[in-house]
Amino acid sequence: MTRSRTRLWLRTSEIVVGVLIIFWLSVEDTTTNPAILLAIPASALLTMHFYFAAPYRSLPVVAGIGLLGGLTVSPIAAGLMLVKIGLHGHGNVPDFTFADFEQVFERAFFFGAAGLLIASGLRLYTSD
Numbered sequence: 718m719t720r721s722r723t724r725l726w727l728r729t730s731e732i733v734v735g736v737l738i739i740f741w742l743s744v745e746d747t748t749t750n751p752a753i754l755l756a757i758p759a760s761a762l763l764t765m766h767f768y769f770a771a772p773y774r775s776l777p778v779v780a781g782i783g784l785l786g787g788l789t790v791s792p793i794a795a796g797l798m799l800v801k802i803g804l805h806g807h808g809n810v811p812d813f814t815f816a817d818f819e820q821v822f823e824r825a826f827f828f829g830a831a832g833l834l835i836a837s838g839l840r841l842y843t844s845d
Contacts, residue, residue, distance in 0.1 A: 727762065727765060734755070741755055742801055746812075747813065747817075749798070749817050752794040752798050753821065753824070755797060756794035760787070760793055763786065764783065764789075764832070768782055779837065779840040780833055780840070782836060783837060784832055786836070787830065787831050790828040790832075791821050791824060794821050795818055798817065
């Protein structure tokens with residue numbers, strides 16, 4: 718893919734993820750799964766920006782970028798949950814409890830490992 722087509726595809730994907738996040742913020746929901754499912758593509762898009770900006774694309778560099786990208790899923794999901802709590806403002810009963818935030822951060826290791834393995838596999842698969 719050419720550089721301009723890649724950037725167009727990346728920006729279009731960012732718009733789609735942004736629209737999905739805005740839609741999710743308006744829905745009354747108290748489960749953590751939608752926040753995580755929205756944080757995964759947001760983190761992947763952020764990771765792709767770092768990948769395209771990397772001066773070297775050796776396997777250790779790409780694996781590190783994938784690891785950091787996977788580790789950003791939990792903070793992004795927690796940030797989305799905090800924004801939703803702030804926007805909905807149900808008084809004394811927030812949409813998400815402290816246990817929900819713990820549940821999201823308990824999965825950080827698995828997201829990091831998945832990012833590392835996916836990025837490494839894609840680097841080995843492509844001949845870039």
